[in-house]
Amino acid sequence: MSKTLLLDTVLREYASELDMNFEKEKDQVFEVFAAEQLLKNKDLDDIEIKNGLIGGSLDNGIDGLFVFIDDECINSIDQINILKKAKNIEIHIHQYKNTTKIDENVIHKFNTVASSIFDLDTEYSEEYWNKDLLEKIEWLNQIFIKTAASHPKYKVYFRHICKGDRSNIYNDENPNLSYIDKVKVIEKTLENCDLDNIDFDFDLIGRKELGQMNRVEKQFSLALKLNENPIALDYSEDGKRGYIASANLIDYYNFLSDSKGNLRNYLFDSNIRDFQNSTAVNKEISKTIKEEKKIDFWWLNNGVTIIADAGSLTGKTLNLDNIQIVNGLQTSYSIYNTIHELNRESDNRSLLLKIIITNRNDETGDKIIKSTNSQNHVPTSLLRATDSIQRDIEDYFLANDYFYDRRKNYYKNLKKPMKKIVSINFLAQCLTSIVISEKNPSKARSNPTILTKEDADYNELFNERRDLKVYLNSAKIVKKVEKIIKEQTFENEDLTEEQLKKYYLFHISRIAMSIEFGIPNYGEEKIKDVDIEKIDKIKIDKSIKVLKEILELYEKEKGHIDLVNISKQTEFSKFITANFLKCVSRV
Structure with missing residues (x-):
């Protein structure tokens, strides 16, 4: 049996879902599939994935380039032009190889690219560089310049994706030192680049890893541990009800985190997810979590609103289906980021929760989203999806x-x-x-x-x-x-x-x-x-x-x-x- 038979079966089905011709577009199908799997926790849509793919000739070994500023995917220069500050900047550089061969030349190309795009004095020729890639490099240069004063933390992810067996390179008995040493050269190149505070992350993704990623499902049905039995308020006969409750900060942090400790971005209503109205607000919330231990958190914070299709209470645990956090974005992000940064395992303070069980296919959910966020000066352009x-x-x-x-x-x-x-x-x-x-x-x-x-x-x-x-x-x-x-x-x-x-x-x-x-x-x-x-x-x-x-x-x-x-x-x-x-x- 072919070593790639299972993965190829998945890719063939994936191509059918995308209305792509698998036989004629095998490489393109592999690229889109791999990008979606690697960035699954970013909750990108099809347009964002396609925008990050380079494709064509003269790509200099970069098939995918995705940039995130404070978890927001950058898709155009317009987003960068209004940029003032940034705390975390992620740069994901991918090379996709639809083959079982693990080509060490990929690492050489990564190093060449790293020495170019992280050197602000590099001059580029369209004769040798793909136009799409040059555009994204220009975005990066603008980001580096515009955010310099805020001293952001950079993290650069290099990913070599293929259908090969990762264990042929990384294993205890006979590791491929030639490949591993080339990766270390990339890291050294970044250490010597024009940017400060930059982290390097490299991984080789083979067929086994792609299969494992594909099996990971987004969990929209989760259990939320509460401090006490909530106050339940039934309002109508069609199953709508609400709960007023509180949760320990650590329990809420665990609710927001997946099995690898990553933030479940997809739980936040997409229309308001990227709204960062005031970094000052975020700093104040973070400061409260870090320093105000003598005052309970919920005394100082308006709390979070969650809507779900269904909910059932078992003891002090509320099991929710099809969850969306529609208000309290900055509070949730700040709780996650601060506790994650501190690696804190215990905290006796609480967060106020308003949980509403409603059918997302009726108008109630939209009205809740629009009403709760209109009180927080969210621009109307971010609430378009709630319009009739x-x-x-x-x-x-x-x-x-x-x-x-x-x-x-x-x-x-x-x-x-x-x-x-x-x-x-x-x-x-x-x-x-x-x-x-x-x-x-x-x-x-x-x-x-x-x-x-x-x-x-x-x-x-x-x-x-x-x-x-x-x-x-x-x-x-x-x-x-x-x-x-x-x-x-x-x-x-x-x-x-x-x-x-x-x-x-x-x-x-x-x-x-x-x-x-x-x-x-x-x-x-x-x-x-x-x-x-x-x-x-x-x-x-x-x-x-x-x-x-x-x-x-x-x-x-x-x-x-x-x-x-x-x-x-x-x-x-x-x-x-x-x-x-x-x-x-x-x-």
């Missing part, structure tokens, strides 16, 4: 056998088919590209996380007067185009074709719809009534040819163009609309 239009879209998708993840990874965590899941960011990209009056695929491609930040943009994308079928069809159209593009092969495929497939999904979708309707700018009623079954390889092939004509014309007018940068410029979206008829006539 978002619930209406979710219900319409469900009725049509699709799953709208207005709450990050909600349906993914419920093991729904990933190819049927549409995130709020992806839907915003689709609407921006092919639905709204000023179609802007470049903006959609540039940074999906900012598309709903401003009220004006959000209200245009999620208009309550819009037919709900438009939302579903826009997502189905782009998904259909994406599937066709993945299977598309070009004669003598070169870097241009590779870049078109990677960076121009939304542009091709936008052009395809104009070809379908015969006009450069169409109304959204066309999207509502479009026959998606008619979108086929022939039409997408024509759309790509039109795109090439438009790019050629753009280059004649502007001079030499960079395909990666152009894909993110609003000016190019306007150019598509203005020159569509001229270019489509040439194809």
